[in-house]
Structures are given as C-alpha cells and as structure tokens.
Amino acid sequence: MQRPLENIRVLDFTRVLAGPYCTMLLADMGAEVIKIERPGEGDDTRQFGPFQNGESGYFVYLNRGKKSMALDLKNPHAIAAIKELVKESDVVIENFRPGVMKKLGLDYESLKELNPSLIYTSISGFGQYGPYSQRPAYDLVAQAMGGLTSITGHPEGPPTRSGASLGDMSAALYAVYGIMVALFHRERTGEGQYIDIAMTDSIIALLENNVMRYTVDNIVPVRIGSRHPISSPFDIYQAQDGYVVIAVANDSLFKKLVSVMKQPELAEDKRFHLDPLRTENETELKAIIEAWLSGYTVDEAVEIISEGGVPSSPILTIEDVCKDEHTKARNMLIEVDHPVAGSMRIPGNPVKLSQTPPIIREASPALGEHTAQVLTDVLNWDSKKLKALEEQEV
Structure with a gap:
C-alpha cells in the first residue's frame, strides 16, 4: 500500500x-x-x-x-x-x-x-x-x-x-x-x-460561539465552570460516589432526560420547558437533577441516562482512559x-x-x-x- x-x-x-x-x-x-x-x-x-x-x-x-x-x-x-x-x-x-x-x-x-x-x-x-x-x-x-x-x-x-x-x-x-x-x-x-x-x-x-456572543450580543463571556453558556442541563453533576456528565442541548433531549428520571412533568414546567429558560433557571434545575442522582452510583446513573438516549458519561482519569476497552x-x-x-x-x-x-x-x-x-x-x-x-x- x-x-x-x-x-x-x-x-x-x-x-x-x-x-x-x-x-x-x-x-x-x-x-x-x-x-x-x-x-x-x-x-x-x-x-x-x-x-x-x-x-x-x-x-x-x-x-x-x-x-x-x-x-x-x-x-x-x-x-x-x-x-x-x-x-x-x-x-x-x-x-x-x-x-x-x-x-x-x-x-x-x-x-x-x-x-x-x-x-x-x-x-x-x-x-x-x-x-x-x-x-x-x-x-x-x-x-x-x-x-x-x-x-x-x-x-x-x-x-x-x-x-x-x-x-x-x-x-x-x-x-x-x-x-x-x-x-x-x-x-x-x-x-x-x-x-x-x-x-x-x-x-x-x-473559541466558537464565545466570540459571536460578544460580536452579536455584546456579551463578554466569563468563567462559568463546566456548564454550557446557552444550553442546560449541560454540566457536571454529583452522584453518590462521584461525578456524572450530562449534556442536553435541545428540548427533545430534555424530555428524554426527565423521562428516565421519572419526572416527565419537568418538561412542561414553565421554568424549564425551553432551553433558554432552563439556562436562566440552571441553579434550580441542577439541584433537582442532583437530588435524583443522589440515589445512584456514577455507573448506574450513566447507564440509565445513556440508555434513555441522552449523552452522559463518567469522568475518566488518564489511567481509566488508558485501560478503557x-x-x-x-x-x-x-x-x-x-x-x-x-x-x-x-x-x-x-x-x-x-x-x-x-x-x-x-x-x-x-x-x-x-x-x-x-x-x-x-x-x-x-x-x-x-x-x-x-x-x-x-
């Protein structure tokens, strides 16, 4: 060849x-x-x-x-x-x-x-x-x-x-x-x-959308930790024995998430039914998600969320990555x-x-x-x- x-x-x-x-x-x-x-x-x-x-x-x-x-x-x-x-x-x-x-x-x-x-x-x-x-x-x-x-x-x-x-x-x-x-x-x-x-x-x-947020909306992006600036829930969340990544970037995925959480009513909640509103009320939403995650280990939560069609993962160490199948x-x-x-x-x-x-x-x-x-x-x-x-x- x-x-x-x-x-x-x-x-x-x-x-x-x-x-x-x-x-x-x-x-x-x-x-x-x-x-x-x-x-x-x-x-x-x-x-x-x-x-x-x-x-x-x-x-x-x-x-x-x-x-x-x-x-x-x-x-x-x-x-x-x-x-x-x-x-x-x-x-x-x-x-x-x-x-x-x-x-x-x-x-x-x-x-x-x-x-x-x-x-x-x-x-x-x-x-x-x-x-x-x-x-x-x-x-x-x-x-x-x-x-x-x-x-x-x-x-x-x-x-x-x-x-x-x-x-x-x-x-x-x-x-x-x-x-x-x-x-x-x-x-x-x-x-x-x-x-x-x-x-x-x-x-x-x-920098992708960070530049456009300034040039279009005159917003100067700042440090916000691991969450996404315009989508929620898109962050790192506490489970029983560690941290879980959940990445929801649209309303359809949010409905899937609250479905596996067995709290489908959240999809109709006036605070959360649209992505911009979820970002605006991100602190309240994170508390609800972490309350649900407190009943599960990282592995259990990732399996449940991923099987529901929502992007999710544990946070792997470099050792974990090197050993991962x-x-x-x-x-x-x-x-x-x-x-x-x-x-x-x-x-x-x-x-x-x-x-x-x-x-x-x-x-x-x-x-x-x-x-x-x-x-x-x-x-x-x-x-x-x-x-x-x-x-x-x-």
Missing part, C-alpha cells in the same frame, strides 16, 4: 510541542521527516520526563517515525548543506521566533529561490506580523492572549489554564491543515507558498519499540482512513542518527565529503 504522503520530504526545524506534533502527524501518513537538531543537545524535549531507561517518553511520542540530523546552524557549512537539502525537499517547517530563520539565511524568501515549489510553514506565538509578533510565547501565554483562560475555571476561582496545551496542539493541527491545502494547490499549479501559523490565532479560532478498540494507545527505552505505549493517531490508514512503524530517532545517511542518500555525498564536515565541526 502506498502511503498518502509517500515521497514527500519534510525538513523539520521545530522543537518542543507545536512543530514536532505537526511533523509527527505528517510522518504517520508516510512523509519522510528529517528533524534538524542541535549537536550535543537536540530538541529540548529530550530532557523532558517521564523517562524510561533514560529516554524521554515525551520525545519518543512526538518524534516517532522521523530521522534526526545533528547540524550546527551557526556553521556556514551546515547552512550550505541545508540549502542543498532544500532543493530536494517539499516542505520546510520551523517554530523559531520570527526573524531567526532570516538571520540564518533560511527564510522563505531565500529558500524559494532555490526551490520555487517549496511549501514553507512557520509556527510562532503571535505570527509573523502584527504588534505582538516579536513577543516570546509558550502555550500558557497563547491561551491567555487568545481569550481561552478568561472563560476557563469557576466564577469564584482564578482564571485557569486548560489541562492540555491547546495553544500548541491547535497550532499544530492548523499547520497540518495548511500544509495539506498547500500540497493540493501545488499538485494543481506547481506553486509553493508560505504558511504563517500563530498559536494565539489558533486559540481564537477554537474503547481506547483499545480505536487503537488509540499503541506500542513502539525503542532501541534504548524498549517497548513504550504512546497515543495513537485519531485519523481513521479506510484505504490509507496512518502507519506508525518506527520510534523516535537518536540524536544525529541519520545525519550521514541523509547526506549520502539524498545528496549523494561520499565519505570524503562527510569527513570534511566532521572536521569543520558542522
């Missing part, structure tokens, strides 16, 4: 999370991803825990299926070698602060002269232009500046970061989307192009064999394609493991030329 991105070569100058997650997804689909790392140190995440036999699980997960070249980007001979590789590549991706690649002579304007069909992607905190473009950023900054933090948490508490790095991960996904669109455009026209991805932009794009059935926890770490379980790929599914064949590379191989296979350099690079401390 030919993999979807087979014969697509990606030069990957990224590190930590957003960029490596993007290129990992490309590698899963068959792209040849050549990761350029600092000699002696490599990607920062090589030093991030947890560790297994001295190898970072963080790095193994994010860099599966890639090749590693260790090159000193401050060395002009390394830059010359990279420019030769650019001529033989399809995609370049980097997540330095804006301006760094230009100083190195590796910006899009310089490289497209060498390869006009090149697709060049930059991921940064605030993008390549705008008043904040030169500000440094991590995920926490992107979540805060994108508005997500202001609506996360409970009203009586402080603003809260999301439990996962959504700024990084959303930027990675939008970068993959941009690269796929650009590859399709190039297939039709032969033209390469530049892709500018900002973490803050990505967060804003995830559905996670196993969906192949969302896979094993990779690393030459040093040994067998390690990492998250799988959520994109399920019927004809060209993602294939994860290899674990992450050792630092510089493929430097000589890439220069030999891609550029046809001989041992004499490789020896010269070593002598030049490239």
Whole structure:
C-alpha cells in the first residue's frame, strides 16, 4: 500500500510541542521527516520526563517515525548543506521566533529561490506580523492572549489554564491543515507558498460561539465552570460516589432526560420547558437533577441516562482512559519499540482512513542518527565529503 504522503520530504526545524506534533502527524501518513537538531543537545524535549531507561517518553511520542540530523546552524557549512537539502525537499517547517530563520539565511524568501515549489510553514506565538509578533510565547501565554483562560475555571476561582496545551496542539493541527491545502494547490499549479501559523490565532479560532456572543450580543463571556453558556442541563453533576456528565442541548433531549428520571412533568414546567429558560433557571434545575442522582452510583446513573438516549458519561482519569476497552478498540494507545527505552505505549493517531490508514512503524530517532545517511542518500555525498564536515565541526 502506498502511503498518502509517500515521497514527500519534510525538513523539520521545530522543537518542543507545536512543530514536532505537526511533523509527527505528517510522518504517520508516510512523509519522510528529517528533524534538524542541535549537536550535543537536540530538541529540548529530550530532557523532558517521564523517562524510561533514560529516554524521554515525551520525545519518543512526538518524534516517532522521523530521522534526526545533528547540524550546527551557526556553521556556514551546515547552512550550505541545508540549502542543498532544500532543493530536494517539499516542505520546510520551523517554530523559531520570527526573524531567526532570516538571520540564518533560511527564510522563505531565500529558500524559494532555490526551490520555487517549496511549501514553507512557520509556527510562532503571535505570527509573523502584527504588534505582538516579536513577543516570546509558550502555550500558557497563547491561551491567555487568545481569550481561552478568561472563560476557563469557576466564577469564584482564578482564571485557569486548560489541562492540555491547546495553544500548541491547535497550532499544530492548523499547520497540518495548511500544509495539506498547500500540497493540493501545488499538485494543481506547481506553486509553493508560505504558511504563517500563530498559536494565539489558533486559540481564537477554537473559541466558537464565545466570540459571536460578544460580536452579536455584546456579551463578554466569563468563567462559568463546566456548564454550557446557552444550553442546560449541560454540566457536571454529583452522584453518590462521584461525578456524572450530562449534556442536553435541545428540548427533545430534555424530555428524554426527565423521562428516565421519572419526572416527565419537568418538561412542561414553565421554568424549564425551553432551553433558554432552563439556562436562566440552571441553579434550580441542577439541584433537582442532583437530588435524583443522589440515589445512584456514577455507573448506574450513566447507564440509565445513556440508555434513555441522552449523552452522559463518567469522568475518566488518564489511567481509566488508558485501560478503557474503547481506547483499545480505536487503537488509540499503541506500542513502539525503542532501541534504548524498549517497548513504550504512546497515543495513537485519531485519523481513521479506510484505504490509507496512518502507519506508525518506527520510534523516535537518536540524536544525529541519520545525519550521514541523509547526506549520502539524498545528496549523494561520499565519505570524503562527510569527513570534511566532521572536521569543520558542522
């Protein structure tokens, strides 16, 4: 089976999370991803825990299926070698602060002269232009500046970061989307192009109806805990031995819920018979639901509510998720064999394609493991030329 991105070569100058997650997804689909790392140190995440036999699980997960070249980007001979590789590549991706690649002579304007069909992607905190473009950023900054933090948490508490790095991960996904669109455009026209991805932009794009509530109704969304701002009951509720999620987003589902609660009269109650009224009287409705739930365990309540056709679930811990039969059935926890770490379980790929599914064949590379191989296979350099690079401390 030919993999979807087979014969697509990606030069990957990224590190930590957003960029490596993007290129990992490309590698899963068959792209040849050549990761350029600092000699002696490599990607920062090589030093991030947890560790297994001295190898970072963080790095193994994010860099599966890639090749590693260790090159000193401050060395002009390394830059010359990279420019030769650019001529033989399809995609370049980097997540330095804006301006760094230009100083190195590796910006899009310089490289497209060498390869006009090149697709060049930059991921940064605030993008390549705008008043904040030169500000440094991590995920926490992107979540805060994108508005997500202001609506996360409970009203009586402080603003809260999301439990996962959504700024990084959303930027990675939008970068993959941009690269796929650009590859399709190039297939039709032969033209390469530049892709500018900002973490803050990505967060804003995830805010969905929160933005429209302000632009249309001039309402500034605030922290409201786990409940939904415009639908009820849509929240986390207390049962006998823990918490139950109930998600009702229309009047039909509410009738189903009160039916399984054996309180069908609530569907005609003037406080609750329409969704906006239920949201307006959410506190009273939550008390009624939790009074009913007090007679059931979490498992009992979820079974009753779900069988009634209403979206409901327990709140699983990460341990629960990893052991869950559905996670196993969906192949969302896979094993990779690393030459040093040994067998390690990492998250799988959520994109399920019927004809060209993602294939994860290899674990992450050792630092510089493929430097000589890439220069030999891609550029046809001989041992004499490789020896010269070593002598030049490239």
